[in-house]
Amino acid sequence: MTHSLPHLPGEQRSAELTAVAVERLAATMLQNLTAQQDQGLTPYGETHARISAVKVDGDRAVVTDCQDASRSGQAELATGQPRTVGIARNPVSGTLERGADGTWRVARIDYPQGSC
Numbered sequence: 547m548t549h550s551l552p553h554l555p556g557e558q559r560s561a562e563l564t565a566v567a568v569e570r571l572a573a574t575m576l577q578n579l580t581a582q583q584d585q586g587l588t589p590y591g592e593t594h595a596r597i598s599a600v601k602v603d604g605d606r607a608v609v610t611d612c613q614d615a616s617r618s619g620q621a622e623l624a625t626g627q628p629r630t631v632g633i634a635r636n637p638v639s640g641t642l643e644r645g646a647d648g649t650w651r652v653a654r655i656d657y658p659q660g661s662c
Contacts (some may be wrong), residue, residue: 547643548642551563551579551638552579552583552588552589554572556576556629559576559579560572560576560599563575563576564570564651565651566651566652567651567653568643568645568651568652568653570653571652571653571654571655582620582621583623585636586622586623586624587620587621587622587623587629588620588621588622588623588626589618589619589620589621590618590619590620590626590628591618591619591632592617592618592622593612593613593614593617593618593632593636594613594614594617595611596611596612596613596614596662597601597609597610597611598610598612598662599612605643605644606641606642606643606644607641607642607644607650608639608640608642609639609640609641609643610637610638610639611637611639611640612635612636612637612662613635613636613637613638613639614634614635614636615632615633615634615636616632616634617632618631618632618633619631625645635661635662636657636659636662637658637660637661637662638656638657639655639656639657639658640652640655640656641654641655641656642649
């Protein structure tokens with residue numbers, strides 16, 4: 547998935563997301579992106595993964611991460627001025643499912659409480 551996803555046309559956004567996320571999560575992410583843009587916001591920056599565990603059980607896997615989101619957030623769509631900034635140590639848990647085509651895709655993203 548490219549970091550320019552918010553700036554792609556709708557069909558390309560969907561294709562980019564469904565390559566890495568199951569359809570139900572991709573649909574939710576697209577709805578959220580549209581809602582942000584309707585509010586005059588756009589995501590900016592990049593997050594950096596610090597994966598601490600991967601547990602695979604058949605066609606399901608859970609990835610535990612202590613994500614560095616300190617160089618990302620939401621910005622004003624019109625000006626690009628940051629409105630929010632992420633945190634440096636953000637606990638994230640991602641659940642992936644292996645599809646019939648053998649490709650692993652994100653099915654769920656959780657942000658558990660606590661620190662990492």
